[in-house]
Amino acid sequence: MSKATIKDIARAANVSVATVSRVVNNGPKVGAKTRERIQHLISTMGYQPNINARSLVMKKAATIGVVIPDVADPFFAALANGIDQIARENKVQLLISTGQVSAESEMKAITSLMQQRCESIVIHSKKIPDETLIALFNDNPKFVLIDRYIEAISHRCIWLDNHIGGQKAADYFSELNHSNIACVNSNLDIDDPKERLAGFQRGLASHGLTLNDKLITYASPSLQGGEQAAQDLLKQNTPFSAIFVYNDAMAIGVISTLEDKGLSVPNDVSVIGFDDVLLSRYSRPKLTTLRYPIDSMAKNAALLALSANINPTAQSSSYSPELVIRESTQAL
């Protein structure tokens, strides 16, 4: 029964609401015995401050918001979880607002949070144009952009260096002596696939290797997409012994199709995924992949969003994916 208000406590304690407010907020200048008496009343009467009233007068809420496309996707669930941990440590409530991957709904998700007077928001947005975001960030000093880099607001971006990821995959394939190399990419119209591919190609080039255009296929970044892409690859009738795949889900789809066609992974073909989601440790063979350190990225984003004064001169926060070698790759 959280019906008791600050007035009820004040009345019961024979003091003014001001005094009660002081003890609730650990304010100074309250007599030891009054404080104790009030505290007692608070717990026996089960008083809980009304956060709405507080937010109203303070003109801000003790909340942190996060905008993601979807809670069910393991990747975004991990992102939300990282933020949640920081939120708990700082005793602020987590507000999750989902927008599909469309500029409009991403924007809607953000305004919804702003209406709650939520000041600190970690935003994952692939579709809102740069300029819109820049304007938004200028008005809202506690917004943080995750998984995306925009020059003008770089000190409030937490992003992954996709190029390096591609490069590391290329380096590893080269080290393993592969030379007939394929790539399965995402067909989504966002930057990440392009960057990963570019990095991969540059890495290959640095080892004197090249990627045959016929061996680049695109599909939706899912298990089914991976299965589809692998079939397309096989149709090319062009030999390959290694594939760099856009993400782990696709990679598992690719492997599944390959094995159905009698090709063994890693004996006949090596596969590298991307993200290192839970899945990759459960699959057989366990997936060699590039770890997306989403947990620490999320935590840092939350910390940044919560910190009162965002330091514009802070070092920029680019993260590098780490190669995790498991069982889906092998030397030729």
Next chain:
Amino acid sequence: MSKATIKDIARAANVSVATVSRVVNNGPKVGAKTRERIQHLISTMGYQPNINARSLVMKKAATIGVVIPDVADPFFAALANGIDQIARENKVQLLISTGQVSAESEMKAITSLMQQRCESIVIHSKKIPDETLIALFNDNPKFVLIDRYIEAISHRCIWLDNHIGGQKAADYFSELNHSNIACVNSNLDIDDPKERLAGFQRGLASHGLTLNDKLITYASPSLQGGEQAAQDLLKQNTPFSAIFVYNDAMAIGVISTLEDKGLSVPNDVSVIGFDDVLLSRYSRPKLTTLRYPIDSMAKNAALLALSANINPTAQSSSYSPELVIRESTQAL
């Protein structure tokens, strides 16, 4: 810049705040032209109602809360996602509050939500005692309990019939002519493992089969737990051709160990999991499992929590797990 208040709009439009409030809330009795003029001002001045002020006077917030142990766990992520979908449809903000699996932190998560004046809360709690929950639900008519059944508040419970799940597994093993049967269960001190096992044993009995006590092992409900449990099983030196496993993660661990020891699934041993999480479709062999319809359960829970008048005479909401046959089982 969401600085404009209702007063600013009123002033600019030369009307009273009351009138502005009416158009904001689509209230009746506003002149067509005044309404239009005000609407124009609202959008040009970028006015957004302060939700805290609104909640304060309305004594309730347009939010729905959910209490789960963890956002990162795919099962709970799916639960949260179902609720989120209903929340979006009803234009209410989703509040997620995580408590580990402990009575204390589950309780903390609930009070945190109540402080926000969140009335509708979907609670997943395994540890808070029945009586506490009953008292809580009596004071809060819009709470809903998910994944647990308590007689006294049964019309506000949405739960899965674990017994039937166990029974269906038993039926299927019997149909497949298995008779040397094992069980890998969770060692967590909650009801679900007991219920699933009881249902399984009853099902077996109805087919004249029995479960050798030596072939029941307990471990943590995770991949590693499954691996461990399978090793324990093998040590018994008691033959078995089928295993009923507590959940999919464990089942994948079990399969992994089995195959490492040279036993093929399903050729040498059939495995049935529980939950039908994403994982089970990605594993090889794809898992035969009992589907936990968490998505529809979550949606119904959300609907129930949001509905103004919870009907105490409503039919109780027990769900049955459905057997999903894939590749990890086969007839003897």
Next chain:
DNA sequence: TTGAAAGCGTTACCAC
């Protein structure tokens, strides 16, 4: 050390 009172931005009731 304590109290009185002025807001914070809304909604809703009652006049006009």
Next chain:
DNA sequence: GTGGTAACGCTTTCAA
């Protein structure tokens, strides 16, 4: 149709 105004529960000067 429209306006005035009292709440809602809290924090924070300013006085005492």
